[in-house]
Amino acid sequence: MKHPSEAQIALFAGGDLDGYWNRWRVRRHIAQCRDCQAEVGALRDTSELVREVAAESPKDLNWSRLAAEMTGNIRVGLAAGEAIARFDRPAARRPFRLGWNAAFVLGCATVVFLIAFWISLPRPQADHLISVLHRIRPERTGSVVKSPIIAPDEVVLEATAAGIEVKENGRAMSLTHPHSDGVTVSVSLQGSAGIRYVDADTGQVTTNKVYYAEP
Amino acid sequence: MLSRSLPAMLAMAGLSVSAVQAAAVLKIDLPKDSPVVVLAADPGDSSEIARGGAMLLDLHAALSLRNATQRRIRGVTLVVTAQDVTPGGKGSVSITSLDVGPEETFPVRVDLRLLRPLQGSANVPVQIGLDGVLFDDLSFYGPDKLSSRRTMTLSEWEARRDRKYFKALLAEGGTERLRQEMIGSLARQADRPTLDVQVVRGGRATNLEQDKQLQFAFLKLPDSPVEPMEGAARIAGNEVRAPRLEVKNRSDRAIRYLEMGWILRDRTGGEFLAGSVPAELNLAPGQKSPILESTTLKFPQRGGQPLSIEGMTGFVSSVEFSDGTLWIPSRADLGSPELQRVLAPSDEEQRLVQIYRKKGLRALIAELNKF
Numbered sequence: 060m061k062h063p064s065e066a067q068i069a070l071f072a073g074g075d076l077d078g079y080w081n082r083w084r085v086r087r088h089i090a091q092c093r094d095c096q097a098e099v100g101a102l103r104d105t106s107e108l109v110r111e112v113a114a115e116s117p118k119d120l121n122w123s124r125l126a127a128e129m130t131g132n133i134r135v136g137l138a139a140g141e142a143i144a145r146f147d148r149p150a151a152r153r154p155f156r157l158g159w160n161a162a163f164v165l166g167c168a169t170v171v172f173l174i175a176f177w178i179s180l181p182r183p184q185a186d187h188l189i190s191v192l193h194r195i196r197p198e199r200t201g202s203v204v205k206s207p208i209i210a211p212d213e214v215v216l217e218a219t220a221a222g223i224e225v226k227e228n229g230r231a232m233s234l235t236h237p238h239s240d241g242v243t244v245s246v247s248l249q250g251s252a253g254i255r256y257v258d259a260d261t262g263q264v265t266t267n268k269v270y271y272a273e274p
Numbered sequence: 275m276l277s278r279s280l281p282a283m284l285a286m287a288g289l290s291v292s293a294v295q296a297a298a299v300l301k302i303d304l305p306k307d308s309p310v311v312v313l314a315a316d317p318g319d320s321s322e323i324a325r326g327g328a329m330l331l332d333l334h335a336a337l338s339l340r341n342a343t344q345r346r347i348r349g350v351t352l353v354v355t356a357q358d359v360t361p362g363g364k365g366s367v368s369i370t371s372l373d374v375g376p377e378e379t380f381p382v383r384v385d386l387r388l389l390r391p392l393q394g395s396a397n398v399p400v401q402i403g404l405d406g407v408l409f410d411d412l413s414f415y416g417p418d419k420l421s422s423r424r425t426m427t428l429s430e431w432e433a434r435r436d437r438k439y440f441k442a443l444l445a446e447g448g449t450e451r452l453r454q455e456m457i458g459s460l461a462r463q464a465d466r467p468t469l470d471v472q473v474v475r476g477g478r479a480t481n482l483e484q485d486k487q488l489q490f491a492f493l494k495l496p497d498s499p500v501e502p503m504e505g506a507a508r509i510a511g512n513e514v515r516a517p518r519l520e521v522k523n524r525s526d527r528a529i530r531y532l533e534m535g536w537i538l539r540d541r542t543g544g545e546f547l548a549g550s551v552p553a554e555l556n557l558a559p560g561q562k563s564p565i566l567e568s569t570t571l572k573f574p575q576r577g578g579q580p581l582s583i584e585g586m587t588g589f590v591s592s593v594e595f596s597d598g599t600l601w602i603p604s605r606a607d608l609g610s611p612e613l614q615r616v617l618a619p620s621d622e623e624q625r626l627v628q629i630y631r632k633k634g635l636r637a638l639i640a641e642l643n644k645f
Contacts, residue, residue: 249552
């Protein structure tokens, strides 16, 4: 059986307990509980004693005001107790929710970043990235990829009219040429790619080549 | 923290356009007894720029070399390495068709781009060394790690052949005949089809289209010391893999090296010089030998259309005998329509045509008369 609090018993004993339901519940409990009956009796005796003492008190003492102040003090004390109890408990956290507007702005910024990244990504690194993604695809899905793949660890030589290049793992060394007139591109299956041009300033024939390094 | 990471973040997004001088990255290392010495090395407007998630070093170096010998230099090959960027590869810059006398100087341009990841991209030195120097008496100096002796000697043989041919035209047909030949050469160079090519060692299948075996047709040059017997390669989409050839030495001398030119024909009938198939071998007179290559050639799409290879033609483009002498096709051999359509002019022909184009016929005749 749950006993009413000391404050409720004190207020009940003085006839100051608020609320019909509270009064009925406390009265019903006290009617069945000897301990609480004794408590109420003691409080009422004390109250009677106070009245007797009050009779000897100055005639201009405002008992109603004093009672109201005491009741107010009791309520303040109870409220302070609850506040301290809340302070000791860990505060319940509200789940962090990003607003839809912030999410939209963040999404747009991400898209702009990715587009800028992709546009500015140099060709060898883009090729390397694509080849890595292609490699992941069949491993993750088990499907067959029908596009050409450059294995990332392979050294690839590339010859175009713009220049020649040796690529390895997303890194690249290119030999370019200053003038594009009369450019001749050649590859050798022994492992070289070359480009030849006549320098317009010097008239010299220059051949740039890239090779696989010797094992 | 932010000041350090912000440039990297901007660079990753491709938003950084700042450039820095990269003069410190060039390291030239020639042997002490080198026949050429470096007089000056100007890094020019070299720069290092962050692009995407990478650093791009753009090097435009101009070297000034001096002939420190008493012989005339015909060709020089410099080897270019950037070990930290491409440990599996290297580059070279060759100047051929030179005529540099003792104590004379000549320029060499090195236009190089290095792409490396942004992370840990401290200054990476580009090393320039000497692979070889060819003199007018065909003697050679250098470590020859890139077979530049053979390459430059072949170029010099072609130069002598072509100068002789143009001089003969001038002597027989006068200036007008030489002019017509120059105009014809210019037109052929303009019309010659070119093809972007990737070379991948190992010939690993990377295109899952069904491959087919395609037989070589051969263009037989009458004077060639080597006769191609048969050959085939596997074709899968725009890839050509593992060419296999059989050749026979029909000369009376042993052969230690040969090179086959390789012409591809696509569905539309267009022909392209795909590349060359070299072979180091020891081929006695009358002996046959297979040439096997595991390399794969890939041809990126042209104008959105994948290249569909329908035919292949091979021809012998050069032979080196075991005594060091060479065979190259004659001008008459090169006059065949199949070769004229696809074959690039020699280094010397390209140089002479450039002189004609820039300075006119008189300057060309003066140049021919120097030799």
